[in-house]
Amino acid sequence: MSKYRLFHTLISVIFLACFLYSVYTRTPEGFIVTIIVGIVGIGLILVNHKMNKKSET
Numbered sequence: 001m002s003k004y005r006l007f008h009t010l011i012s013v014i015f016l017a018c019f020l021y022s023v024y025t026r027t028p029e030g031f032i033v034t035i036i037v038g039i040v041g042i043g044l045i046l047v048n049h050k051m052n053k054k055s056e057t
Contacts, residue, residue, distance in 0.1 A: 004052035008045060015041040 018037040022030035 002052075004048060007048045007052065011041050011044050011048065 015037055019034055022034040024030075
């Protein structure tokens with residue numbers, strides 16, 4: 001498995017775990033955790049893409 005796919009999968013699993021926590025707790029804090037993890041996760045996926053994908057030009 002490539003490094004890009006590995007990091008992408010790990011980031012997605014962490015977001016899924018936090019999302020399930022939010023659904024399980026059903027509190028405003030759980031919703032805030034989901035929003036924060038979503039923003040951080042998108043940032044990490046973009047950084048992962050920039051660092052590990054080769055230029056297609």
